[in-house]
Amino acid sequence: MQSATAHAHETHGHDSHGDHAHHHDVSFIRKYVFSTDHKVIAKQFMLASLFFLFVGGLFALLIRWQLAFPGEAIPLIGNILPDTWVSDGAVTANFYTQLLTLHGTVMIFYVIIPLAVGMFGNFCIPLMIGTDDMALPRLNMYSFWLVPPAGLIMLTGFFFDSGAAAAGWTGYPPLGPSSGAGQTTWLISLFLIGFSSIMGATNYMATILNKRAKGLQMFQMPLTVWALFITAILITLGTPVLAAAISMQLADQYLHTSFFMPDNLLVGAPDNSLLTGAFVQKGNELLEHKQLLGGGGQPILWQHLFWFYSHPAVYIMILPGMGIVSDVLATFARKPLYGYKAMIFAIMAIAFLGFIVWGHHMFQSGMNPLLGTTFMLSTIVIAVPSAIKIFNWLGTIWRGDIRFTAANLNALAFIATFIIGGLSGVFMASAPVDIYIHDTYFIVAHIHYVLFGGALFAIFSGIYYWFPKMYGKMLNESLGRKHFYWSFIFFNLTFYPMHLLGVGGHMRRIYNPYIYEFLQQYQPMNQFITIAAIILGFSQFILIFNILWSLKYGKKAPRNPWQANSLEWAAPAHPGHGNFDSDIRVYRGPYEFSHPDRETDFYPQWEEPQGDEKTVHETKEHSHSA
Amino acid sequence: MSFDFSKAMEWAYKDMLTFFPENVSTFGGELDSLFAMIYYASVAIFFITYAILIAFIIMYRHQEGRKAYYYHGNNLAEFTWTLLPTFLFAGIGLVSDDAWTKSKYAYRVPNPDVTIDVLGYQSGFGWQFRYPGPDGVFGNKVRNQISSANPFGIDSNDVHGKDDLVIISPGGARPVEVHLPINKNVLVNLSSNDVLHSFFLPNFRVKQDAVPGQWIKVWFNGTKAGKYEIACAELCGSGHYNMRGLLIMDSQQDYDAWLDQQYKLKKPELSAPVTDSTAVAAVVSDSTTTKN
Amino acid sequence: MSSGLSLAHEPVTKVAHGKLAMWIFLASEIMFFTGFFGAFIVLRNSNLELFSHSAAELTKGLALLNTFILIGSSLTMALSILNLEKGNMGKFKLFLGLTILCGFGFLIVKTIEYSTKFSHHIFPWTNVFFSFYFLMTGFHAIHVIAGMIPMTFMFIKAFTKKGYNHPVKVETLGLYWHFVDLVWIFLFPVLYLIFPAH
Numbered sequence A: 001m002q003s004a005t006a007h008a009h010e011t012h013g014h015d016s017h018g019d020h021a022h023h024h025d026v027s028f029i030r031k032y033v034f035s036t037d038h039k040v041i042a043k044q045f046m047l048a049s050l051f052f053l054f055v056g057g058l059f060a061l062l063i064r065w066q067l068a069f070p071g072e073a074i075p076l077i078g079n080i081l082p083d084t085w086v087s088d089g090a091v092t093a094n095f096y097t098q099l100l101t102l103h104g105t106v107m108i109f110y111v112i113i114p115l116a117v118g119m120f121g122n123f124c125i126p127l128m129i130g131t132d133d134m135a136l137p138r139l140n141m142y143s144f145w146l147v148p149p150a151g152l153i154m155l156t157g158f159f160f161d162s163g164a165a166a167a168g169w170t171g172y173p174p175l176g177p178s179s180g181a182g183q184t185t186w187l188i189s190l191f192l193i194g195f196s197s198i199m200g201a202t203n204y205m206a207t208i209l210n211k212r213a214k215g216l217q218m219f220q221m222p223l224t225v226w227a228l229f230i231t232a233i234l235i236t237l238g239t240p241v242l243a244a245a246i247s248m249q250l251a252d253q254y255l256h257t258s259f260f261m262p263d264n265l266l267v268g269a270p271d272n273s274l275l276t277g278a279f280v281q282k283g284n285e286l287l288e289h290k291q292l293l294g295g296g297g298q299p300i301l302w303q304h305l306f307w308f309y310s311h312p313a314v315y316i317m318i319l320p321g322m323g324i325v326s327d328v329l330a331t332f333a334r335k336p337l338y339g340y341k342a343m344i345f346a347i348m349a350i351a352f353l354g355f356i357v358w359g360h361h362m363f364q365s366g367m368n369p370l371l372g373t374t375f376m377l378s379t380i381v382i383a384v385p386s387a388i389k390i391f392n393w394l395g396t397i398w399r400g401d402i403r404f405t406a407a408n409l410n411a412l413a414f415i416a417t418f419i420i421g422g423l424s425g426v427f428m429a430s431a432p433v434d435i436y437i438h439d440t441y442f443i444v445a446h447i448h449y450v451l452f453g454g455a456l457f458a459i460f461s462g463i464y465y466w467f468p469k470m471y472g473k474m475l476n477e478s479l480g481r482k483h484f485y486w487s488f489i490f491f492n493l494t495f496y497p498m499h500l501l502g503v504g505g506h507m508r509r510i511y512n513p514y515i516y517e518f519l520q521q522y523q524p525m526n527q528f529i530t531i532a533a534i535i536l537g538f539s540q541f542i543l544i545f546n547i548l549w550s551l552k553y554g555k556k557a558p559r560n561p562w563q564a565n566s567l568e569w570a571a572p573a574h575p576g577h578g579n580f581d582s583d584i585r586v587y588r589g590p591y592e593f594s595h596p597d598r599e600t601d602f603y604p605q606w607e608e609p610q611g612d613e614k615t616v617h618e619t620k621e622h623s624h625s626a
Numbered sequence B: 001m002s003f004d005f006s007k008a009m010e011w012a013y014k015d016m017l018t019f020f021p022e023n024v025s026t027f028g029g030e031l032d033s034l035f036a037m038i039y040y041a042s043v044a045i046f047f048i049t050y051a052i053l054i055a056f057i058i059m060y061r062h063q064e065g066r067k068a069y070y071y072h073g074n075n076l077a078e079f080t081w082t083l084l085p086t087f088l089f090a091g092i093g094l095v096s097d098d099a100w101t102k103s104k105y106a107y108r109v110p111n112p113d114v115t116i117d118v119l120g121y122q123s124g125f126g127w128q129f130r131y132p133g134p135d136g137v138f139g140n141k142v143r144n145q146i147s148s149a150n151p152f153g154i155d156s157n158d159v160h161g162k163d164d165l166v167i168i169s170p171g172g173a174r175p176v177e178v179h180l181p182i183n184k185n186v187l188v189n190l191s192s193n194d195v196l197h198s199f200f201l202p203n204f205r206v207k208q209d210a211v212p213g214q215w216i217k218v219w220f221n222g223t224k225a226g227k228y229e230i231a232c233a234e235l236c237g238s239g240h241y242n243m244r245g246l247l248i249m250d251s252q253q254d255y256d257a258w259l260d261q262q263y264k265l266k267k268p269e270l271s272a273p274v275t276d277s278t279a280v281a282a283v284v285s286d287s288t289t290t291k292n
Numbered sequence C: 001m002s003s004g005l006s007l008a009h010e011p012v013t014k015v016a017h018g019k020l021a022m023w024i025f026l027a028s029e030i031m032f033f034t035g036f037f038g039a040f041i042v043l044r045n046s047n048l049e050l051f052s053h054s055a056a057e058l059t060k061g062l063a064l065l066n067t068f069i070l071i072g073s074s075l076t077m078a079l080s081i082l083n084l085e086k087g088n089m090g091k092f093k094l095f096l097g098l099t100i101l102c103g104f105g106f107l108i109v110k111t112i113e114y115s116t117k118f119s120h121h122i123f124p125w126t127n128v129f130f131s132f133y134f135l136m137t138g139f140h141a142i143h144v145i146a147g148m149i150p151m152t153f154m155f156i157k158a159f160t161k162k163g164y165n166h167p168v169k170v171e172t173l174g175l176y177w178h179f180v181d182l183v184w185i186f187l188f189p190v191l192y193l194i195f196p197a198h
């Protein structure tokens, strides 16, 4: 059996090379740049997002430097930066606000979502459902090629003299629309990336519904695919609402409408340097006539529209991770996933509830407190399906035979950090408790425990797990472990203390905390956090180095390096266009590990039931038994 | 740049709850104990889940010749760990709700002994306060009279408005300073004329966004005389960090004394409730340059 | 795709990929306009009087005309699909052409409507109601244009030697076109007819 696969690998290895040969006539551009192959597009997402991870991280480190050593010149780069950003080497208040805004925006919209949804969605879905490509490959290509321009548009803001967007990643009006061209680039950028998400999500759903391999039931799909499927639903229903809100804020900024502006605002006229023609002339006449802007609008309306998208968005960021972790854990515990159906229903529950809890971001916004009560209750309820998932993961490793590969370490870290990040969420879910900790570093701690500790560790796990199939090379395990240990330790040292800052009353988004007497005592703590953050940041270079090194010197990946069950491992070691070199038929669920009446401890979905074995094992039969 | 490692590590051996600044308001204690309750629940959950996680990682680490247990889970387990959290979380929800209504619901605001208006403002980043004046009655607010000279939009032909006392940042780095009496129900009508701000009194556990076009009621009852800091907790521009104010809680007598001293200062220009616009300008130029 | 394999079997749901994707995309589109309608309702309730006397200034006649035009275009669209499936290209071209004409008709009427507003010094910034009016009808018009582009492309293709014979694609476009029609069916009463009582 072992030898059989080995042999198979050899021959197919040749096939796959031959497969490449077919495509030599295809121009370089079509093959690597404007490719419609879902695997190439996945790699493009990976490349772009890792770049943005470092950009966003660089912003974070600048933020940290200011908080630890306010007014002191930034080491190395401080004195070469233009003085629209720094004054004698130190970040200015204005630049700080731009940094934190773009840090948040870049990390959420250009790192986590493109990695979790764009990269894994593209790479995993067609392979894991055993088909040759997406349902609509060309649409897929467009959805990627919106991302780099969108990101760059937003970053250009830094080079306007009015600076980049500086209203926070939440862009609350009236601050948003009453500020300069940077905000405009921010809005346009989000509109584009939102459109790209929608195109991608539409495609994922069509693919999963229409292109599953012969015999693959919905309830035989791996959780990664399930999670991405439900994430796609969240995207298609949530993102357009943000798009609508964005167009309204753009109108407030340039057409002098007042969707979010009440009467008689004492804010400066919106900058309309980017716009010309009759509208601006009219607009300026108008501004002369009544020196005060606005009329009839409501600032809180934006918050409702924004969070109606952005709360589901946080689950858009975590659900794919949850799927990945489920697959990685089962594979390396060599054990069927505990409660497969329960896990899927939990994801569905989270997705559904995710649409009725957005108000928990607005407890102190001036929204009717009665709504506060209902949002508090719905928010607390959403913790339940999350609890279910935690316990099922624990059940999965229970009585397993756990292999501590880099992928699995990151998956286990995901559970560990998500418990903390989730529990801090429960504090804030209680509206009265949130009164005090709202907009403090307690929130910032929560953000990073769920986004870095949760989403990003899951993404790392996925990268270590699927890299062999992506590039045909194994990642270096010991480097992988090093990257994990450094990241995990310094992640906690960076972000755990932020809870304490929050309880101490340390507001977020403040350029210099130390003008407040009650915060001065926390400077040493901020310095500690900053040092930890710098180490955390530089630890990420281990990952980059590992990827580059393994691409060149890494050992050639076998077809099924982890001896896993799901369909992607039936494809050649380094699949070419079209993915598979044999027809795929599915006989069982994806988690048939350590089946008692088999000598090997795995039982691939595509392997025909052989010999005396009558029953085709399906997950659903078992989830009820015992 | 100086860095004292031992000070930096203080957090490591201090309990989270000890980080709260002193609470000096009546309902503050209740909010803190709610926090504490959730904190202890979370700590329990944390230790339980981590104990299980770590135990499994050690017990079930890979060993030669061991084969994992082929098991897809069972429904009884699913039910238990669905219900368990449900009850626990439902409990949290119920106890939270009362504290919430008490501190936020307008109709639960106890009849106030002192009422003031507060505005956050962006041009210079600070707070403006309005006391009803000797006659104890506020002048009407009319939106279309709002201007940088008359931020509260006090109706110019309302007699009650003439003596209203308006206090703003003195300019420079000095924070605005206002007084209020202790052991009295203070009602704050909160708003803004430009962007969102958030009126944050750390020691009173009070936080409420100031929303332009909307007067929001905030209340508290201070229990201890002293000097406390006012902060802004909602991003409102590059000077957001710089909206520090000082709230001095006095005994009733000291408070009264302070009040009519303020009225005396104000007498000369009783006619129009004007805020020294040059001072505003000064603050503008200043706050953008202050850096510690 | 690699040779000799039947991985690309026929759609599991029996609905063509493009068509399925279109259905999903339309769900997304519904949420887009829901965002506007939701905001509209909120601000309407806080500006009832303003909304009612502003709504009175809109020209219902033109809007009604446009409603008929769009409904007509939906019909011709359906007919063109029908004929393409039946295979009689002549009728297909005819009805597709009519649909495109309707599209242009709609846009012309809109232009007239807008320009009269401008001449009455009514602009997006005049008040919140007109902000909604211009933004919502504007986005709808953009959707109309977006539909007409592929339509024209198909129409031109149909006159080439190869002709145009992808019923499914036309059907998919048809779905979109009916949706655009539907949105207008909502916009018309909400903006033009329903006056908040006060």
Ligand code: HEA
Residues within 6 Å of the ligand: A170, A314, A315, A317, A318, A360, A361, A379, A380, A382, A383, A384, A386, A387, A388, A390, A418, A419, A420, A421, A422, A423, A425, A426, A428, A429, A430, A434, A437, A438, A439, A443, A446, A447, A450, A451, A454, A455, B045, B049, B084, B085, B088, B089
């Ligand atoms: C991946 C992203 C992600 C995820 C998954 C979550 C998950 C949750 N979040 Fe979080 N949240 C954010 C990202 C995320 N959040 C971000 C970015 C912000 C800030 C936005 C801004 O900038 O303002 C935010 C802000 C935020 C707020 C607003 C705070 C404020 O501004 O004042 C609130 C309030 O309720 C909240 C609540 C929750 C809750 C209840 C969950 C729940 O889903 C958590 C559920 C998980 C658990 C509860 C832990 C696991 C369960 C167990 C260990 C079992 C327990 C066992 C028993 C009870 C027996 N979040």
Ligand code: HEA
Residues within 6 Å of the ligand: A053, A054, A055, A056, A057, A058, A060, A061, A063, A064, A100, A101, A103, A104, A105, A107, A108, A111, A112, A168, A169, A170, A444, A447, A448, A451, A452, A456, A494, A508, A509, A510, A511, A533, A536, A537, A538, A540
């Ligand atoms: C996935 C999301 C994500 C991630 C990964 C991070 C990562 C980090 N964040 Fe993030 N953060 C957010 C999402 C995220 N953040 C959000 C949403 C907000 C709210 C924004 C708002 O308030 O509007 C926020 C806000 C926020 C604040 C609060 C700012 C304020 O309120 O004033 C702080 C402060 O410490 C902070 C710190 C950090 C740090 C130190 C990291 C570290 O993990 C970063 C580690 C560094 C790297 C991974 C890159 C390493 C780069 C180098 C070593 C330099 C070399 C560079 C090049 C070669 C180009 N973040």
Ligand code: CUA
Residues within 6 Å of the ligand: B120, B196, B197, B198, B232, B233, B234, B235, B236, B237, B239, B240, B241, B243
């Ligand atoms: Cu005012 Cu922040």
Ligand SMILES: [Cu+2]
Residues within 6 Å of the ligand: A310, A311, A314, A357, A358, A360, A361
């Ligand atoms: Cu949320």
